[in-house]
Amino acid sequence: MAYMALIEQRLEIAAERARVYEVSQDYAVRYQWDPFPERIAFVGALQTVQRGARVEVVARSGLRMEVEFVQVDAPQRAAIRMLKGPLLLKQFAGSWVFSELGPQRTQAVFRYNLKVQPWALPWLLEPLAVWYFRRAVVARMRGLKNYCEQLVN
Template structure:
């Protein structure tokens, strides 16, 4: 199992940072990861039980379900369908208010790969990929929010 965490301070209030992270109408302006994000079923916004199709620019495709939605502090998902090499995937984005209108933003992903070939190598490769992804996403969100989102 691989645990990937990245956190940083965003110079914007936590409700603003949370809102930008969950507003799919602005997501493509800051998030370098998705090619396409689609709420499934009749959903028009995120909520517990809402499933979302995420297609990454790399081609990686995942269906995830929101298991926690607590504005303006937390959103968490689990994978319901995904790439053949990933056994399980869960992620949480947590936004904690700090002083002077700043926010500590923390992204956390937990990944288990399927036990093909050499398990240690598959988790290592997945970990490297998602470490790069999580840093790029959080830095993109920071830049977007600090430019007056």
């Protein structure tokens, strides 16, 4: 297996796991808590979060990526892989996993794996890509936590 950089962040959320998962995958409310996307739209025949569904994501930074859901196991996990993306990225995949810690307590784990193109000076640009996505993950997790915890209170 080829090396891919790993970005992983964990955060405890004071809300029920099913609710956290639902909020995380509901694109109607996504813009209320998620600072990353400018636009999210389903592409193709599948118009709900399910295995095989394709989604185009345009980040506020201008980064554009088309991803496919490769695993959907509500309320525990959703995983994607990049189909089309920035020229710099050779591969990108991610998963959001939600574990029940107790009543109204959920652990969220966001994992992203990425690999930059071999011609893109990986020794230089891969750490920058990791920095960019790690920053985005931290902000997204904080947004999800704040939104879900406000729903509970």
